[in-house]
Amino acid sequence: MAEAQARAHDHGAHQEEQCGPGEAWTRVKSRLRGELGEDVYASWFRGVEVDDIADGVIHLTVATRFLRNWLRTHYYDTVLRQVQGEWPNAERLEFSVRQPHFTVEPPKDVAIPRAVSPQVVAERSALPMPLRTGYDGFEGSPLDPRLSFGSFVVGNTNKLAHAAAHQVALSSSSPQSPFNPLFLHGNVGLGKTHLLHAIAWEVKRQKPEAEVLYLTAERFMSGFVQALRARDALAFKEKLRNIDILLIDDMEFLQGPTIQQEFCHTLNSLIDGGRQVVVAADRAPTHLDKLDMRMRSRLGGGLVAEIKTMDYDLRHKILEKRALEACAETNGLEVSDTVLAFLAERLTESGRELEGAVHRLRASYQLTDEPVTIAVAEQIVRDLMRGAEPRRVRIDDILRTVSKHYGVNRSDLLSGRRNRSIVRPRQIGMYLAKLLTSRSLPEIGRRFGNRDHTTVLHAIRKVEQLMSDDTQLREEIELLKRLLRD
Template sequence: MITTDQEQWLRVRGRLRAEVGEDIFSSWFARMELDGLDEETVHLSVPTRFLKSWIQAHYAERVLVCWRGEQPNLRRIDLAVRSAVIRSAVPPKCVEPAATPPRNGRDTKFDGIETRPATAPIVAAHEALGGSPLDARLTFDSFVVGRSNTLAHAAAKQVADARRGDAVMFNPLYIHAGVGLGKTHLLQAIAWAGNRHSDRKVLYLTAERFVYGFVSALRSQTAIAFKEALRGIDVLVIDDLQFLQGKSTQAEFSHTLNSLIDAGRQVVIAADRPPADIENLDERVRSRLAGGLVVEMGMLAEELRLQILVSRVAAARQHHPGFEVSPPILAHIARSVTQNGRDLEGAINRLLAHSKLTGQPVTMELAEREIRDLIRPTEPRRVKIEEIQRIVARHYNVSRGDLLSSRRTANVVRPRQVAMYLAKVLTLRSLPEIGRRFGGRDHTTVLHAVRKIENLVGNDNSLAEEIEGLKRQLQE
């Protein structure tokens, strides 16, 4: 016989199903159960920590509103994770709904729901699917657009603005850049936009967090549930792919990538280099990534650095109204601190700390002193193996395909050896990696080519000048 409480729960479920749609309801609420109802609190439970984390992050307020349609005086919801361990009959103390949600992964109040930690070890595998923490500052509103990041920003914005059912334009979207150039900012901006305004399930994970989740799932024998939950994501955002290590982990990532893309789900990935340059990356993953939209974010030009500084000062002034940095000082910092955006942020933080702690104005002398260690010598431009192959092929009037082929005619062998030599002296790539990038050759072939050119350069001034000219072209 259905009790009055259960009748109310059935009506709440119907109301929730009508609001979110059948697909979302089936994914997130079908296994939610009513544990009890008292004067001001309803006690609900779900079977996994992942479901609990997702519901508290995306649908807490909707659940509360639907229940208030049955119980107008309802003030709180207690959400727990069901486990084989018998829970205490005394419910935990509930508190008023929090005005602002805490960061991901914390078992505290969230939009009127107070959660309890899971007691069964089996749910540990799903902790990673609660997502990696998001920085509230990293949104599209705070991202400063310039010539070096326009395309990456536009592509990320298009992904964030899409809705369920829209055609996926760029899949996967792969953004690569050096440290501190804004790739993590864009990825987190996509996650924030999706969590706030989209009807899609958006999950942001670092590669390290993905590895942790997969390994935990294997250890707790919940790998199938982990895979199913991960592949139910509408937009999967993976940061720092270069840290994805391990053959089995890469194989699982490859399966997940293929499954999501084939199902029309969006995948966004960031790394510090293009797919072809990530050593030890599974060839299937490399191929799938290269088949999407690969976008590089370049170095920050002085004009863009100045815009970033102005933006950061304006943001700091919202919390510290008396903080002022004159335009000449900002221009000096923009000229001097050239490496990345994090150094610019650090420079502003130092000036802000001095201003708040001493009460003294920010002067040019102070700025020069504070940023002294942030001024780094200019590093030579990073040369890519593809560039070497292109420049060498053009110089010797052969095709890049010739350099990668098995042809051994004289007009191809010498340019190929020169290109291998330049790859060894101008990049940090290992001999096996260089060999792989030259048509899958063995590292001994590369070593022979390097030694051959080194010997010729010592005895042939014409060749030495030729190679120096190629180096200059590549480093300009």
């Protein structure tokens, strides 16, 4: 027996030598994602990190106390089982809250302190003024130093556009760009302007002498009209044709046959001369009906990359990143993962909407000194949410929401299985059905697997009893109630 344990110990040590704990933990997380599903994984496990492995104890770190308590209560056995697949000698898990930290990643040519300290407010005053691009006296639109590749959050819905934009920026010194023109399109607030600014910053970082011009379509039209009035249109066009990279935002607003014709000539001249052009609009070139056919054809002749509507995972990542910034800059502010999950579920329109929500949470805390709870978050962002009127809740909605939230199958909720991991979500589902619907106890029992009304009554009383002693459970059920009502 001792010999077998020694072999197991040697095997575990050998496995750990072959690959670092970070690689093994990545495999553990991958299996957790497969077992629990994408939504549960994104909500609770994406930010968990392995800190140390010693004496059979796997030390894991998380971002918040709430997340630590949640994982201990709900997923301890699941995580331990998966961990033992990589570290057979693991006997237990230890969850701890890591110290909050945030590293600002501005454009590398901008001198901003990289580490956020307690004097972060004073440091923020060192943020440079927006850079206004231009060439030979022609003034472009300003570049925001916060909009860099480092601050852009990448997800499944924008990774192609991000990769293409990054490649264009890195290829600025090459004789021939791989994507010219690059056309980015998507709805408002999904990151098109951010990527245009990021390209400009990166090009200037790599090649400070590069002639970069960033313009909105409105700014281009205004400049051209002024040149016409000053009888200087030829010089205006020559200036544009001698720049290294032209970035045009909001192309859908470019109007007027004369202006479009001159822009098309400029576009052809730049591309034929090996100069990079990047254009952003709210729809693909073929759908820009106000542009003539030749321009639509030329704009679509390079790479067309769509930025799609953000999925839950990307929304959560954006909220988490902005919340980390806010917490690092605001003494005492804490935003739990429950609040982030609630906001990511409810705010689905744009990145600006998500950032606005975090700004409001931060301002509320600074003004009232009240902790950021789901109730506070809901009140603050109520006007950002669609469907302000509470909708009618159905038992099917409750089954779907509870199943998704706890990572259990709907069939398990309706089955006769008595595992604690299933019984508790089932009881909470019955409690919510009684609270949020007009169904009688016998009706609720029938919908939850043909159970007797006394079983439903017992579940309701049990949940009420647990809520009276468990603050975490009260917050959890409050989250479910809001998800169902909104």
